[in-house]
Amino acid sequence: MTSIPQYSLTDEQLAIRDMVRQITEERIAPRAAEIDAKGEYPHDLRKLLGEQGIYGLAIPEEYGGTHTEEGCGTLTLNIAVEEISKACSSTALTLMVAELGTLPIRIAGTEEQKQKWLPKVATGEWSSAFGLSEPEAGSDVAGMLTRAVKDGDEYVITGSKSWITNAGIADYYIIFAVTDKEAKHKGISAFVMEADRPGFAVTSLEHKMGIKGSPTGSLSFDEVRIPAENLLGNEGEGFKIAMQTLDRSRLGVAAQGLGIAQGALDYASAYAKERKAFGKVLTEFQAVSGKLADAAIGCAAGRELLYKAACGVDRQDPGFGAMSSMAKVFCADHAMKTTVEMVQVLGGSGYVVEYPMERFMRDAKITQIYEGAQEIQRVVIARSL
Ligand SMILES: Cc1cc2nc3c(=O)[nH]c(=O)nc-3n(C[C@H](O)[C@H](O)[C@H](O)COP(=O)(O)OP(=O)(O)OC[C@H]3O[C@@H](n4cnc5c(N)ncnc54)[C@H](O)[C@@H]3O)c2cc1C
Known part of the structure; x- marks a missing residue:
């Protein structure tokens, strides 16, 4: 291991870094080449990271994790991502997405939504996905076409997403959709969509240059109905x-x-x-x-x-x-x-x-x-x- 000066970390952060480093060297590094060659999602390593409380680094204490802002939890989480990435970027990405797919709930969710969705990600039982990009809206997010129309106490989602990490693996997806076309970026709303909703499909998976153990795919929504209570924050805040x-x-x-x-x-x-x-x-x-x-x-x-x-x-x-x-x-x-x-x-x-x-x-x-x-x-x- 190359010796370079380290940022000043707390004893707890050093202990977590050393624990993740050991797991990476002993369990993750030996699997990395195979995961890449077979392009397989590392279910075994996800189970391991869940058991070791590593996904919990992305989830606040009140919802089953160990993340605290006072304890600089974002730093601790990213030290873990750094350590795992030294051996296997695909496995590291499972941890990164545990944060990406829960942050919208942490930022805008109600107490009930947080209690419902976060604890099972903390244990690794559930995985999440973040559905923002579309074929015509990558860097230009506000150009998205997927729409959500309110119908009684439900929203009906129609459209597609592309490049979504964890496609086909995720138990739920954060979906961004247009609820008011005229309002441009202020007309986009965020929803939580369970993977088993009728009308939802993963239409294709990409063949990629790297991170081959992480599935990236396109999603389609054919009048997918989700309860209005799955809206995050208010309409237009997406x-x-x-x-x-x-x-x-x-x-x-x-x-x-x-x-x-x-x-x-x-x-x-x-x-x-x-x-x-x-x-x-x-x-x-x-x-x-x-x-x-x-x-x-x-x-x-x-x-x-x-x-x-x-x-x-x-x-x-x-x-x-x-x-x-x-x-x-x-x-x-x-x-x-x-x-x-x-x-x-x-x-x-x-x-x-x-x-x-x-x-x-x-x-x-x-x-x-x-x-x-x-x-x-x-x-x-x-x-x-
Ligand atoms: C493996 C993989 C996983 C991904 N996972 C997810 C995911 O989980 N969820 C999700 O929502 N998205 C995901 N993405 C999408 C990713 O975030 C987009 O690919 C990225 O934002 C770029 O968008 P684009 O591909 O449409 O490129 P474009 O927007 O078409 O950009 C093409 C090029 O033009 C440049 N460009 C565009 N606009 C400007 C500008 N104004 N000024 C200067 N340069 C500009 C870009 O920087 C880029 O170099 C993933 C993509 C990949 C490849």
Whole structure:
């Protein structure tokens, strides 16, 4: 393990980090290549993370989890995401989605809604999904076409969603739909939809470059009826709920990127200390050791930015949204750059599936795209200046 300066963590956070690190090394890392090769959702590891209370890091104490804002729970959660991502991004994503698919309820749900939906995610019994993107509305969220029409004490949802993580796995989906077309982004509302509602279908699953153990799919809604009590907040508050969610959850993507970069660096530096060329180990060549140093610098810097942003979210510091965008951009770009360079450090071994490096590189790319592409984050940051 590369030794780099650590942000000042509490004893509890250090204990959780060490516990997750141990589980990752002993149980998750040995499964990672197989999950990737077979493109299989890691049901076994989800059970394990549930049993170990790791999904509970995303859920407040009052609803069966261990998350507290005073204890900087967003930081603790993201330390766990970082640790798991050092070995398996798909498994880390199951934890990230436990946050993404519950934050809208935490932010806007009634006490009854929180009691109903959150505790079973904390144990890993249920999984959730976040249905915002559509074929014609990715970065431009307000361009969504899925609509929800009130009919008595129900809403009728019609339309489609694309790119939804946990498609076909989730027990419930947070669905964003237009309730007032004229009001544009102020006419979007958020709902909780159970997966077994008639008229709902997962229409296709994507074949992806990376994070292959995480199903990503398209959803269709053919006059799906849901009770009006499944509305989160008030009509028209959906866009605000989505943005408030993403301000927090994109730190998970930053943590995933950071973990991938650190995992790639750890592997490459161990390899470079053993591998010989021209009678010397690779670390004796400055062209190689410089790549390792640059990777370590970026991980240390990214970690400081991420950890500071995570605590800022919990304290609701002014400008925490822009800070979380900065952490996401920095860590995701560093993940991509580092994994490309660490493939290079391994030479031919970096390019083949017998070694984890090409998987790290494929997995890194998504961190620059989802939960708001890098270009959109830079727009958010620039606007805050
Ligand atoms: C594996 C995977 C999992 C995903 N999981 C989920 C999920 O669970 N839930 C969900 O709702 N969505 C999910 N998404 C969707 C993801 O958030 C979107 O793909 C992403 O927001 C980009 O939207 P888009 O693909 O439509 O790209 P587009 O919006 O078409 O953008 C294409 C390119 O143009 C750039 N661009 C667009 N507008 C601007 C602008 N104004 N200024 C500068 N550049 C711009 C973008 O940055 C990007 O580089 C997932 C996507 C993938 C691939």
